[in-house]
Amino acid sequence: MKRVRALMRGGLIFILIALLMGLMVWAGVNKDKKQVISPLVGDIDKSGRVDGFDLGRFGVAHGTREGDPLWNPRLDLNNNGVLDGKDLEIIHKNFGNTAKK
Numbered sequence: 001m002k003r004v005r006a007l008m009r010g011g012l013i014f015i016l017i018a019l020l021m022g023l024m025v026w027a028g029v030n031k032d033k034k035q036v037i038s039p040l041v042g043d044i045d046k047s048g049r050v051d052g053f054d055l056g057r058f059g060v061a062h063g064t065r066e067g068d069p070l071w072n073p074r075l076d077l078n079n080n081g082v083l084d085g086k087d088l089e090i091i092h093k094n095f096g097n098t099a100k101k
Contacts, residue, residue, distance in 0.1 A: 015059060015088075042094040044074055049098040050091060058083065058091055 044054040061070045065082045075083050077090040 015062065040094060040097055040099050041077060042091040050094040050096065055091055058088060062088070
């Protein structure tokens with residue numbers, strides 16, 4: 001039971017950080033970031049790495065589905081029509097990875 005609580009607490013912290021990063025991106029903190037083509041799954045903003053900005057964008061739209069105002073098809077990494085924990089898991093697995101030049 002303690003492990004389950006610890007995992008839940010960790011997941012909540014991860015989502016809160018994602019929401020905070022999303023607000024920063026939405027507020028324009030990352031306006032001058034160069035856009036590159038990236039083969040990385042989870043590199044939402046095409047910066048060449050899976051980082052907090054990608055997580056933030058996901059955090060803002062988490063829980064949305066096709067047709068919702070905040071829906072972003074680029075965030076639906078498993079193409080199931082819902083931005084959920086499965087998409088977040090993909091970002092988590094690739095978090096910190098960079099594209100090879």
